[in-house]
Amino acid sequence: MPEMPEVQGLVDFLAGRVRGRTVRSARIASIAALKTFDPPIDALVGRAVSAVARHGKFVEIAMGDGLSLVFHLAKAGWLRWHETLPATVIRPGRSPIALRVGFDDGSGFDLTEAGTKKSLAVSVVRDPADVPGIARLGPDPLAPEFSRDVFADLVAGRRTQIKGLLRDQTIIAGIGNAYSDEILHAARMSPYAIVGDRDRAEIDRLYDALRETLAAAVEAASGRPPVELKDAKRRGMSVHGRAGEACPVCGDTVRSVFFADRSLEYCPTCQTGGRPLADRRLSRLLK
Template sequence: MPELPEVEALRSFLAGELAGHEIVRVLPVAVSVLKTYDPPVTALEGRAVTAVARYGKFLAVDADGLWLVTHLARAGWLRWQDPLPSGAPRPGRGPLALRVAVETGAGFDLTEAGTQKRLAVYVTHAPRALPGIARLGPDPLADDFTEERLGKLLAGEHRQLKGALRDQSLIAGIGNAYSDEILHAARMSPFKPAGRLTGEETARLYAALRGTLADAVERARGLAAARLKAEKKAGMRVHGRAGEACPVCGDTIREVSFADSSLQYCPTCQTGGKVLADRRLSRLLK
């Protein structure tokens, strides 16, 4: 799933490729992709792109005041092509969900793999009015996201840290992969109660959160869209690396599997050497 660093890299990449160019065609291919109908996607045609923005994991293209907003969900991606293939794409064939073309002949496809179709596209005059964006918490890389603010957000939380970090209404942009990476860098168990952090632990989590995301954004800076997935995977220290050696201590990275996801962690670095039970309601084994 694309998270804050990848979406920020896509924003930067698209801003460089699209700024000043006119959108000449928007072609929805998958019926399920469009979540709004007024204004229609055809209203974007003939407008020049003036900016590209990011809201958490949402990517938004500003076409002279009318916005094309997308959330790539778990299996969605953006593929830039120069030139785009000629001819209209066929609905129901492959992962293609929506195609956007500019006057140069270039453009991008939104694609989605798998059978669960959750990729979403909106056309709106006000991105912040969309329910998914309106509910977002603060951006963790914003200048006003301070250690004190993080502490206030977590105070009184009854959830475990892993779940709290992934809650988009609490902090925007962090998903399954980077929550694993942040907790490893902070040397904290994913099941530690979020509302019980000491001042020292809050400071450590804040430094890990900002550092992990900023480093990932910097690694992705300037990369073409096609290279971002590989860069994300290469930069992971624990996520997706169950059975490998922890790069910090050498212990074996472990995994906890849930119904539709999993997390990875290092027992030595994060749980005092204890192994987490691999079940949905996991607790530390005694």
């Protein structure tokens, strides 16, 4: 799933290419992806892009006259950029393409989604806060105002596992399964640890790991075209997706715990005092 660093990479890429451009075409190929009906998708045609912004894991392409195209790539979605938009006709149900947008210089992009479980979401709104997922977002962890004290107040007294808290978009926006693994590895904390049981020194260590991990990932994504972002993310991982490999910090074997349709990865030596975690947790324990 694309998370904040990759989404920010997409935002930066798009901003350099579509800002000031006029939308020439906007076609939905998967009706399930379109979550709004007023304004209609074709209301974007003829409008000029004024800005591209990120809200958690959502991308907003804002028009200068009050409309925005907002999309969330979900677990299996991605953006495919075309310097020259293909002239081929998109056939609904026979293509991974959910949305195709073209601009007045002939360029454009497709939003695609792999697999059978379709969760990619597209909205056309007058205000990004009209998208329920954006309205519920917690603070951005890289915002200047997201201070050490703000973070400490945010997590104080919560009887929640740290892994689940980091992934909860209503508490902190933009972090998903992969970067929560990386943050916890950097902080030397078990994913099952209860946030409310951590002392201030541990909370400070978690805050530092969160900010440093995400800032480094955003920097690594900066300036890359969409086609390179997924591989750059994989290369930057220390534990996530690396079960069976050696921890780059201590050399212990990275382990996995599977839950629902995901897994978490961790290093026993770095995070759990050398003890492997029991792989029998129900998915509800990590939500």
